[in-house]
Amino acid sequence: MARLEELIANEENIVLCLGNEAIARGAIEAGVQLFAAYPGTPSSEISTAIISASKSLGIYAEWSTNEKVAFETAYAASISGIRAMTACKHVGINVLADALYSAAYMGTKGGFVLLVADDPHCFSSQNEQDSRWLGVSAQVPVLEPSNPQEAKEFIKKAFEISEKFEAIMVVRSTTRISHARSDVQFNTYETSYSEGDFEKGRRYQCLPALARANHPKLVAKMETIKEWIPESGLSIIEGPNNSEFGIITSGISYSYVKDALEILNKDIPLLKLGLVAPLDEKTILEFAKDKKNIIFIEEVDPYLEDRISALLIQNSLAPKIHGKCTGITKRYHELNSRLVAEALQGIIGGELSSVVDIQEAEGEITEFIPFRPPLFCPGCQHRAAFWELSKVVRKNKGIFASDIGCYSLDPWVTDTILCMGAGISMANGFSRVIKDRPIFAYIGDSTFFHTGLTALANAVYHKANINVLVLDNRMTAMTGFQPNPTEVIDIADVAKSLGVEYVVEFDPYDFENGKKIFEEALLHEGPSVIIMRKICANEWWRQQRRSGQKIEVYQIDPEICIACGTCIVQYQCPAIHWSIDTNSKEKKYSVIDPSMCTGCSVCSQICPVKAISKAVDENE
Ligand code: SF4
Ligand code: SF4
Structure with a gap:
């Protein structure tokens, strides 16, 4: 991780950091004054970074008890005129949704940013829900960065948009943005923080009569933002303007498309959307009007594909649509440059030979490294x-x-x-x-x-x-x-x-x-x-080592061990392994790795022949 001093240094610097640290730096450069979050992979490092920096910066930051508590804490600061932010993983959205949907009606005062980190492929999550739909269901603008540098800039932009339109801004990251590591340009920032000021009144009461009045205002607000996007610079068109093909994409998928076009040695018009809600309809229609084929590259749900296909039909444009509806990419799991190159090759041609097939490479490695399910830590x-x-x-x-x-x-x-x-x-x-x-x-x-x-x-x-x-x-x-x-x-x-x-x-x-x-x-x-x-x-073990405390590890007597496997196969402590007879390849007895043992003693309690005991320290 980037060091705390680097993270808060108020100077122009290029720093090698995680996407999540770039997001945290974006919040610091934007002058966030209150930050609250509940941890959840792949978003946690954002909160760790801001909370660690908060004391030095003189801002308030907390680990809240859940995402809803965090959201509401930050929202109160925002409606008091303070820049506030919360961050969570995608399923955290389900916990805070009750507050989000009503807060969207009432709007903000100080900039309010909700960072959500989605987890396509379920690396550390129970589902692959796609947070871009918040733009439709909760009617909040959603920004989607395509790399760590842009993630930092989009956080700053999100605070500006939030204040300009008094809107709750969602910034959607994914695991490959949050956990990517790259050089990021850090910029100087203002440190003049202000006091909150809450104006009494009925604006922030979500009573039925007020909600009825607020909903049309929210719909109008999203329309106003939509009209503003073309001048925001958030929609970018790249490539030649004389092709029958056009690719529409956003977020990390944009980075995969860039790689894929390079692999295929093709130059195709490309529309990258920074704001995925509301949609920049004007730019999209302008881009699509002379294309015979529109290709959608996006992870998980056909969010852009469904919404933009409907927009094209409403505007009497009928290009051939290539996307999840034609099976070029799946509706589940994450993409990568190879998958996108394969998807594009079938439509625009080109050669794939220069790129490594990740599955083949994985196959070669797993010949040597056996598959192991995730295990509890030693001594857990x-x-x-x-x-x-x-x-x-x-x-x-x-x-x-x-x-x-x-x-x-x-x-x-x-x-x-x-x-x-x-x-x-x-x-x-x-x-x-x-x-x-x-x-x-x-x-x-x-x-x-x-x-x-x-x-x-x-x-x-x-x-x-x-x-x-x-x-x-x-x-x-x-x-x-x-x-x-x-x-x-x-x-x-x-x-x-x-x-x-x-x-x-x-x-x-x-x-x-x-x-x-x-x-x-x-x-x-x-x-x-x-x-x-x-x-x-794990934490106890680290604390002991840091403070130079001795860890009383256990050992196995090879004369007593009957190689029954209770400690290795059944109890599965990763600190224990087999000693194998090099000639017969038979398991002789089990052995404890003293560098991993935490001295929990459990193996000694379950060994049926009492072969395990506290190791004798010969220096004592
Ligand atoms: S005492 Fe036994 S079970 Fe506990 S960490 Fe050491 S080897 Fe594992
Ligand atoms: S439980 Fe005891 S006897 Fe069985 S493998 Fe472990 S040390 Fe050996």
């Missing part, structure tokens, strides 16, 4: 907790509704994963229709505060006979170890204050105690909350 407290639970769940044919977090990696007990906070609500639902089987919900500490609280209140209210297991690892680990309310709020106190009668805590490494507690909880009528509290093993 989630693995220990799930190991204990798996016995209870299997024995009782329990149903296990899990949630979103590192613990989604569980290989043993999970039955359902839906969305943030769904574990407790789904457990409630199961408990109403499944008889004589224990129902478990599993949730992390951050998700508990994100959307678990309301579900737990509902479970208490309706006396759901469920066992809620909270894994409190003291942080939001999956998205980069962000802090969360566990710093100041005790989950046990919260559960008790919500009316849960059976609340108990234990250390997930303590198997004996855990077994007793699970058995006791199963006998309890009504909701129980079991908190397994242990700092994230």
Whole structure:
């Protein structure tokens, strides 16, 4: 990552940084004064960067408990005349949508930017929802940058447009913009921040009568923005003007098209849209009027294709449309330069030979590197907790509704994963229709505060006979170890204050105690909350190493080990591997890599022949 000093240096500089850091720098250069966000890959580094820089800049920034809280916090600042911003991953939009749709009606005062990072290909997400549709459904302008430099500039532009039209601006990134690393030109910025000033009145009350009046104003606002786009410089036409073909694209797809045309050695007219909502109809019609073929290149949904095809028909233009409707690209997963070159080749010709086939290259590599599913880290407290639970769940044919977090990696007990906070609500639902089987919900500490609280209140209210297991690892680990309310709020106190009668805590490494507690909880009528509290093993390991503390690792006695595989194959701690006989290729015994072991002790508790023990430090 770019260093904090580089990120906030108020000077002209070219800095090698992540797309997300470029976005953060754009916000700083734009003079953002309030920033609030909930972490979510691929957006998290934006928030990490701005929150780390906030103290030095003298601005307010926070990790909020969820995306809706973050949006509303930022919105209050905006309507007080302050430049404000929030950032989230695409599914975070579903959490904040309630506020967004109404706020769009009422508009803004200080510039307001909602950065959303979509995740085509589901690299770290549960779906591929395409946030460009917000432009249609929520009627908010949507900017789509095509590289990290443009992402930085578009954030600044977004604040300007927001203030010019009093509109909530969405800037849509995708994983390949957010996580790309490139040289980005940083510019100097103003640091004269102002005080907020809220004017009393009825403008910001979304009451039915006011909403009825506001909706036509919002429709008119989007029309005004649409008329303004041609003079904004956000729509760019490139290439020759005498071709029967024309390509329309936006965002990262534009970068793939540029690569693809170079691969194919073709020069085709290209319209790149910076604002994808509202659409720059004037420029689009001008571009399309003399073309016989319009090619749409975009990821996931046929957003541009559907909307622009309708526009062309309405204006009596009938070029042949090539896009998802003709199958040149898929309606799912991400694109790349090769896929786009293949899609274009079938229409405009050219040679593909100069480009690497990524799938072929992957095939060559996987001959040497075996496929491994993502695993819990060495010493992970989630693995220990799930190991204990798996016995209870299997024995009782329990149903296990899990949630979103590192613990989604569980290989043993999970039955359902839906969305943030769904574990407790789904457990409630199961408990109403499944008889004589224990129902478990599993949730992390951050998700508990994100959307678990309301579900737990509902479970208490309706006396759901469920066992809620909270894994409190003291942080939001999956998205980069962000802090969360566990710093100041005790989950046990919260559960008790919500009316849960059976609340108990234990250390997930303590198997004996855990077994007793699970058995006791199963006998309890009504909701129980079991908190397994242990700092994230990965973070603990880093803290120990940074502070020079010794880690007491474990070792395996090769004379005792019977190579049963319990610690490697079943428990799956990545710190343990086989020692293989080089002649017979047989597994002789297992070995612990001391550079990876966190000393959690769990393997020593589960080894059936007690071959594992604390390593003796010969220096002592
Ligand atoms: S003690 Fe055992 S289970 Fe724990 S990290 Fe070390 S090798 Fe893995
Ligand atoms: S569980 Fe014990 S006996 Fe089995 S492979 Fe591991 S160290 Fe060897």
